[in-house]
Amino acid sequence: MADNFNFELVSPERLLLSEKVSEVVIPATEGEMTVMANHAPTMTTIKPGIVTVKAASGKVSRYVVFGGFADILPTGCTLLAESAxxxxxLNRETLQKRIDAARGDIAAATNDDHKFHLERHLAELTHLNGIVVPA
Structure with a gap:
């Protein structure tokens, strides 16, 4: 049986989850990470994607996050999401509004580096749209 640890998923709007869990899969910018109890201390940025949480009870829940960062310690993990x-x-209309806003930001970008990051964010949102929202 896996050890449990504290996990919190927080967005500016609300605390989405705060409970003991056995495993969390987060969409880190360098690739998906599985966090378990006694994980090495790590801080990572989060890209738009799906957070999968396995509660101590065995129940699995999923959340869509739109960026942020995670602070991981051996005793817990806190994910501070830009939005979640x-x-x-989540529905198609909400996600399409985010995609349209990202396209507008790209059109208004005056700096190549900023435009590059916005284009990568748009690609992540578009990919997320294909995964999360049924046709």
């Missing part, structure tokens, strides 16, 4: 919602609350 339970996966079942």
């Amino acid at each position: 919602v339970p996966m079942e609350e």
Whole structure:
């Protein structure tokens, strides 16, 4: 049986989750990471994607995050999301608004480096759209 640890998923709007879990998979910018109890201390940025949480009870829940960062310690993990919602609350219209806003930001970008980061963010949102929202 896996050890449990404290996990919190926080967005500016609300605390989405705070409980004992056995495993969390987060969409880190360098690739997906599985966090378990006694993980080495790590801080990482988060890209738009899905956070999968396995509670101590065995129940699995999923959340869609739109960037942020995670602070991982041997005793817990806190994910501070720029924005996050339970996966079942996300719809095509909401995600399309984010994609359209990203396109507008790219059109208004005056710096190549900033434009590059915005284009990468748009690609991540577009990929997320294909995964999360059914056709």
